[in-house]
Amino acid sequence: MKILPLNFYLNKDVIDVGQKLLGKYLFTKIDGVLTGGMITETESYKGIEDKACHAYMGKKTNRNETMFEVGGVAYVYLCYGMHSLLNVVTNQKEVPEAVLIRAIEPIVGLDEMLKRRNKLKVERTLTSGPGSLSKALGITKKINGKSFESKNIWIEDREVEISEKDIICSKRVGIDYAEEYVNKPWRFRIKNSKWTSVAK
Numbered sequence: 018m019k020i021l022p023l024n025f026y027l028n029k030d031v032i033d034v035g036q037k038l039l040g041k042y043l044f045t046k047i048d049g050v051l052t053g054g055m056i057t058e059t060e061s062y063k064g065i066e067d068k069a070c071h072a073y074m075g076k077k078t079n080r081n082e083t084m085f086e087v088g089g090v091a092y093v094y095l096c097y098g099m100h101s102l103l104n105v106v107t108n109q110k111e112v113p114e115a116v117l118i119r120a121i122e123p124i125v126g127l128d129e130m131l132k133r134r135n136k137l138k139v140e141r142t143l144t145s146g147p148g149s150l151s152k153a154l155g156i157t158k159k160i161n162g163k164s165f166e167s168k169n170i171w172i173e174d175r176e177v178e179i180s181e182k183d184i185i186c187s188k189r190v191g192i193d194y195a196e197e198y199v200n201k202p203w204r205f206r207i208k209n210s211k212w213t214s215v216a217k
Contacts, residue, residue: 021165021172026088026107031114034107035061036184036205040177043121045170047155052126054144055177058119058213060189061203062104064112069195072113083162084113091170093151093161100148101157105165105172119190119204120145122212123153130154145214183208190214 021041028034036059044053062070064084071081071094083092084106092104092115104115123130123144130153134143144153151157156170165172186202193199206213 019174019176021174023089023164023166026105026165027109028088029108029112031061031063031107031116032203034105035059035116035203036179036181038105038116038118038172039184039205039207040179042124042173042175043118043154043170044125044173045154045156045160046168050126050129050155052123052129052154054121054124055175055212056118056120056172057122057210058145058204058206060117060119060205062115062117063203064108064114067195067201068198069189069192069201070113070115075113077113081113084115085111086162088114089165091156091160091163091165093156093158095158096148101151101160102147103151103154103156103160117147118150119147120150120206120213121154122210141211141213141215145212179207 038056038059041056065075072084087110088107090106092106096102103118106115108114121144134153144150185206185208187204188200189204
């Protein structure tokens with residue numbers, strides 16, 4: 018087990034981090050129960066310049082203030098008031114960039130994930146889509162601000178290499194308001210993985 022070092026998250030290129038997180042392993046330990054799997058899909062949000070980003074133009078709010086922390090902490094926010102979405106904060110303090118984790122291949126704690134998602138069998142929808150992923154892993158706003166070296170949430174490097182040719186780059190989801198940033202190819206999926214969310 019090799020937990021990703023915090024300097025991984027200090028990378029000043031959030032697009033690069035979004036791709037390098039593919040093939041890494043995300044784990045949670047909630048109420049003593051371990052769940053997790055391999056990250057298969059991400060989206061990068063490029064801070065102050067990105068019209069799809071919560072921190073566009075450097076606007077800091079109670080909701081997004083975690084994005085302004087130094088890279089290596091979890092930014093969890095509620096979408097539509099009910100779905101907890103997990104983001105990996107990157108870059109330096111006061112540079113509000115983050116990568117949304119959209120899907121994993123479930124590996125550990127499958128019974129617990131099924132219970133949390135009220136499902137009977139392990140298949141794509143168990144952990145694809147950022148809301149489903151968070152529910153399966155027990156991620157709530159309580160994780161917001163926690164380090165990815167904490168006892169509750171961490172990311173491991175298990176030396177799975179995803180080459181550039183095996184990454185699908187496409188536009189991000191649900192950001193129709195983002196004007197010239199709508200079509201930025203900043204959503205990343207592992208090609209041929211059956212564990213990513215379905216392309217729109």
